[in-house]
Amino acid sequence: MSDQYEKIRKKRQKWQEKTVKKALERFPYLKEAPSRFYTPLDTPDFDFLTQVGFPGEYPFTASIYPFDPRAGTAKLAARSKAGSGLTRASGYSGYGTPEDTRDYYKQNIERGGRQGPNLAMDLVTQCGYDSDNPLMAGEVGKVGVAIDTLRDMEIIYEPYQGELNLDRIASNFTINGPAIYLIAMYAALAENRGIPLDKLQATPQNDILKEYIARGAYIFPPKPAMRLFRDTLVFINQHMPRMNITSMGGYHIREAGATRIQDLAFSMAIACAYIQTGIDTGLEVDAFAPRFTFNAMGGSMEFLQEIAFQRAARRMYARILKERYGAKNPRSMLLREQMTAHIGPSSTTKQRPLNNLTRAVLGAVAGTLSGGPPSAFPPYDEPLGLGWSREAQQLSQDVSRILTCEAKLLEVEDPFAGSYCMEAMTDEIEKEAWAELKKLDKMGGIVAAIEKGYVQREVTRSAYDHQKKIANGDVQIVGVNCFTGEHELEVQTTRLVPHPYDPDRRARAEERQIASLKEVKKNRDNKDVKKLLTELKQQALQEEVNLVHHLIVCAKAYVTLQEVCDVFRDVFGEYDPPSIF
Amino acid sequence: MTEKKIRVLVAKPGLDGHDRGAKVIAYSLRDAGFEVIYSGLRQTTDSIIRAAIQEDVDVVGLSILSGAHLTLTRRVAEGLKAQGADEVVLLVGGVIPDEDIPTLREIGVKEIFTSGTSVNQVVESIKKHVHHNSPKEAGQ
Numbered sequence: 079m080s081d082q083y084e085k086i087r088k089k090r091q092k093w094q095e096k097t098v099k100k101a102l103e104r105f106p107y108l109k110e111a112p113s114r115f116y117t118p119l120d121t122p123d124f125d126f127l128t129q130v131g132f133p134g135e136y137p138f139t140a141s142i143y144p145f146d147p148r149a150g151t152a153k154l155a156a157r158s159k160a161g162s163g164l165t166r167a168s169g170y171s172g173y174g175t176p177e178d179t180r181d182y183y184k185q186n187i188e189r190g191g192r193q194g195p196n197l198a199m200d201l202v203t204q205c206g207y208d209s210d211n212p213l214m215a216g217e218v219g220k221v222g223v224a225i226d227t228l229r230d231m232e233i234i235y236e237p238y239q240g241e242l243n244l245d246r247i248a249s250n251f252t253i254n255g256p257a258i259y260l261i262a263m264y265a266a267l268a269e270n271r272g273i274p275l276d277k278l279q280a281t282p283q284n285d286i287l288k289e290y291i292a293r294g295a296y297i298f299p300p301k302p303a304m305r306l307f308r309d310t311l312v313f314i315n316q317h318m319p320r321m322n323i324t325s326m327g328g329y330h331i332r333e334a335g336a337t338r339i340q341d342l343a344f345s346m347a348i349a350c351a352y353i354q355t356g357i358d359t360g361l362e363v364d365a366f367a368p369r370f371t372f373n374a375m376g377g378s379m380e381f382l383q384e385i386a387f388q389r390a391a392r393r394m395y396a397r398i399l400k401e402r403y404g405a406k407n408p409r410s411m412l413l414r415e416q417m418t419a420h421i422g423p424s425s426t427t428k429q430r431p432l433n434n435l436t437r438a439v440l441g442a443v444a445g446t447l448s449g450g451p452p453s454a455f456p457p458y459d460e461p462l463g464l465g466w467s468r469e470a471q472q473l474s475q476d477v478s479r480i481l482t483c484e485a486k487l488l489e490v491e492d493p494f495a496g497s498y499c500m501e502a503m504t505d506e507i508e509k510e511a512w513a514e515l516k517k518l519d520k521m522g523g524i525v526a527a528i529e530k531g532y533v534q535r536e537v538t539r540s541a542y543d544h545q546k547k548i549a550n551g552d553v554q555i556v557g558v559n560c561f562t563g564e565h566e567l568e569v570q571t572t573r574l575v576p577h578p579y580d581p582d583r584r585a586r587a588e589e590r591q592i593a594s595l596k597e598v599k600k601n602r603d604n605k606d607v608k609k610l611l612t613e614l615k616q617q618a619l620q621e622e623v624n625l626v627h628h629l630i631v632c633a634k635a636y637v638t639l640q641e642v643c644d645v646f647r648d649v650f651g652e653y654d655p656p657s658i659f
Numbered sequence: 660m661t662e663k664k665i666r667v668l669v670a671k672p673g674l675d676g677h678d679r680g681a682k683v684i685a686y687s688l689r690d691a692g693f694e695v696i697y698s699g700l701r702q703t704t705d706s707i708i709r710a711a712i713q714e715d716v717d718v719v720g721l722s723i724l725s726g727a728h729l730t731l732t733r734r735v736a737e738g739l740k741a742q743g744a745d746e747v748v749l750l751v752g753g754v755i756p757d758e759d760i761p762t763l764r765e766i767g768v769k770e771i772f773t774s775g776t777s778v779n780q781v782v783e784s785i786k787k788h789v790h791h792n793s794p795k796e797a798g799q
Contacts, residue, residue: 201674201725205701213703216730217674294676294700335679424679428774461774463756464726541679542686549778558775658682658697659689 086117116499124501129393133449133491135408136400137393139504140492141449142412148451149488169471170252172198172223173579174587175594176233179223182578184237194247194279195234198222204295206256206643209591219587221464222252226591227636229598231263232270244268245277250325255297257284258306259642261314262629270634281322281371284310287348288327290528290653291537292334297643300525302650305621308355313626315356315366323366324352328375328391333424335541338378338387338507343514344533345375346394347524350515353403354523363403367410374415377422379437381444384419385494386503388448394508418450426460429557430569434458435473442477446487447494452478459573467573531656538658595638602636610635611645618649665789666716670698670707672735675725680752684720687778693785704731708738711747717789720781724753729762736767748788752776 098111118124131137134144172195173179183195199222202214208226209218218224225231238247244267253260261282268278286303289296296303307324314323328345336344349370356366376387396411405411421441426434435458442452454477457470481487494500521527528534547553554560610632617623632642669685671678678700685697696714698707711719719739723731732751739747751763752772760771770784 201676205674207674214674216727217725220726289676294678295674296676333679335683461754464754538679538682538686542683545683545687545778559777655699658685658699659695 083119083122086119090117090119116497116502118498120498120502121505126496129501129505130492130495136411137396138412139389139393140495142392142414145491146451146488148482149486170196170198170250172200174219174223174584175591176223176225176230177590177594178219178579178583178587179234180236183234185578187237187242192242192247194238194242194249196250196252197234198252200224201295203639204253204255206297206639206646208595208638208640209588210595211640215588218591219584224587224591225260225263226595226638226640227598228263228266228633229594229636231267235267244271244273248279248281251280251282254283254286254289254293255295255303256639256643257282257286258310258626259629259633259639261310262626263633265318265626266630266633269630275317276319278318279320280318281325282310283327283373284324285326285348285373287351287524287528288330288345290655291344291533292327292330292336296653298646298650299653300528302646303653304351304355304525306625306646307352308359309624309626311352311356311366312359312361312624314369315361322369322371325371325373326352327373329373329377329420329422331537332375332377333422334537335544336537337540338376338380338383339510339514340536340540341375341377342387342391342394342507342511343518344524344537345372345391346398346511346515347518347527349395350398350402351524353399357403363399363405364407364410367399367403367405368407368412372413372415374417374420375413376419377425379421379425379440381440382499383503383507384441384444385448386500387507388418388450389492389494389500389504390508390511392449393504394511415450417445417453417455419444419448420453420455423456423460426456426458427555427558428461429562431458431462432569432571433557434460435470435477438474439477439481442481443487446481447492449492452481452487454478459571465577465579467577468575469573534656535658598636599638606635607637607641610637611641614642614645615649618646664692664694665718665785666694666696666714667718667720667785668696668698668707668711668714668716669720669722670702670710671700671722672702672704672707672731673723673725673727674701675723675727675753676700677724677753678722680724681720681722684722684752684778684781688782688785691778691782693782704734704738707735708742708744711739712742712744716747717792718748718750718785720750720752722752723755726754728753728755729759729766732763732768733766740767746792748785748792750781750784752781 102108102111130139133141171182173182200217200219201221202209202217203225207214209224238244251260264280265275268275284307286296286307290300311323314321326345326348328341331344332341352370353363353367357363375391376384378384392413395413399405399411419441421437425437438454438458442454446452454474457466457474459467459470518524518527521532544553548555548559551559614628614632617625617628667688669681671681685695689695696710698710719735721732721735728751736749739745749768750770751768755771755773763771769788772781
């Protein structure tokens with residue numbers, strides 16, 4: 079082999095000196111070739127079985143599954159009644175009041191939808207407040223549905239009965255800060271319907287650590303927040319074996335400005351913190367890690383690097399689970415995501431918005447080439463306001479269908495495997511992410527690094543560097559900082575299909591939700607509520623007590639989300655972020 | 660005589676935690692030579708008004724990506740007026756649908772910056788509006 083390498087090395091040098099140099103003479107403004115050509119010299123230690131292996135086998139570089147069933151069933155899906163059989167979870171949704179959201183899901187079911195709710199909650203809920211808190215005015219029912227008490231969950235789930243009852247559907251909850259109480263509410267809802275907890279399928283986001291770095295929907299300081307995480311992990315593990323424990327999100331961190339390497343390293347450090355939490359309770363890693371999942375990681379327009387990133391992320395996660403935590407069950411080692419490579423919402427532009435569809439198609443192609451489904455995410459009208467139009471969603475979905483059925487992109491797994499370029503990029507990304515992860519280890523792990531403000535500052539700095547590059551043209555965005563001359567056509571779009579959420583209902587959502595909360599508070603046993611809250615405080619003060627059991631009792635008594643969180647605020651304090659300057 | 664530095668409060672009212680834009684603007688305005696105060700997340704409109712008055716700022720920039728911009732901006736504008744600070748230049752940035760822009764202007768917002776705005780545009784706009792308010796400094 080080394081003979082072969084020597085030959086290539088010599089040949090490459092000759093190519094540089096003759097062919098490349100000669101070509102450069104024709105372009106005097108270029109000092110060196112603006113593109114790169116990879117050779118076996120860029121992957122000198124490449125070993126197929128160690129670095130790639132087979133799809134669905136360690137280290138899962140190619141894919142976490144041996145094949146994508148959608149490659150074969152695309153034709154079937156296209157013929158199915160709903161016509162949308164290429165996706166599993168229902169779309170992220172939640173509008174105004176529980177009644178409004180219920181009606182939306184009802185319509186979905188009438189149209190043949192069979193998926194459970196994928197609940198977006200308003201910020202009031204995400205930050206642990208109630209709709210009737212006067213400081214929340216203007217926010218109730220915005221960006222998601224308002225949930226104050228179990229009553230709201232009962233209303234949302236009204237359409238899910240019979241063959242769509244809680245033991246037949248899977249739910250998603252985008253909730254982090256107060257996730258423990260939402261999980262308790264879902265358990266209470268099931269128990270009240272007589273459904274055993276071990277039949278429930280759901281994925282709570284329950285990834286509090288990234289909230290301190292991105293998104294900002296934190297409530298308590300990191301340490302007590304990790305205790306709440308621990309309680310959910312242990313409870314879900316014991317009583318809800320079909321439920322995921324967490325759905326971690328590197329993509330949120332990327333959207334907040336992190337570089338590719340920071341996205342990977344911080345996400346892995348967060349995963350390590352959650353895994354360690356489980357191990358510290360005395361559990362075997364294989365007992366819970368199979369139910370750790372990821373929302374998504376990555377997100378940028380850099381096509382080849384984003385494909386390499388997904389390969390590196392899968393391999394790194396598998397290695398961490400196996401080598402660091404001694405996992406034996408291959409399922410523990412799977413980096414499960416709902417999508418792989420994609421462009422990320424921050425790549426979209428308000429200017430000439432249809433270009434976002436072009437961008438999203440590229441992301442979807444990268445998705446199929448990086449072991450995932452084609453996700454033309456987000457719909458092209460992402461930057462035009464809050465909420466996607468039906469047209470934009472239709473086009474996004476059609477991208478997946480076209481790439482699957484017409485372009486047949488799912489028919490080969492990891493087509494770049496063995497490519498000198500792709501393997502070199504994958505190795506480089508993983509190597510750099512390990513270096514950053516080890517730096518975090520030395521700081522005492524991600525929780526300590528968040529407490530110090532290190533992670534937040536690093537991400538802000540990266541965001542600022544990126545913005546400066548946009549300003550000076552090092553980063554080019556078509557229609558934004560280049561190709562903006564007067565002869566360009568500012569292509570606009572029209573969105574005519576009405577949004578499913580009636581604007582009149584939207585306008586009165588806050589008022590209606592406050593009225594309905596008032597009604598709940600009037601009709602519940604308030605003496606009992608007071609007693610339960612006193613007990614909750616006592617339990618919260620005892621670090622070793624698992625709070626989920628008592629929270630289910632609280633949920634059944636219609637204790638509000640803010641009442642629970644106020645007890646925790648009292649006991650745990652509130653998170654106070656470090657200064658950015 | 661040195662020109663008094665323009666003082667800007669970059670604030671995140673309400674619960675919206677998307678602070679990439681606000682932080683980048685805070686850093687950028689500081690680099691552009693302004694005195695910048697960043698409020699941090701989850702500020703009530705009252706605390707923003709209080710900070711604006713106490714810090715004697717020339718500009719308040721609100722960053723809102725949650726759809727709550729009309730309620731929150733109206734409160735800040737009315738609060739500043741009630742405190743006699745209506746000369747403070749009020750700016751709003753974030754995810755703002757086009758149809759809400761006229762309403763925000765009526766409320767008293769001088770400029771609305773949506774996605775794709777360059778930092779330079781923000782800097783120039785601040786200089787223009789602040790100098791418009793204090794004609795003595797114009798042309799310095």
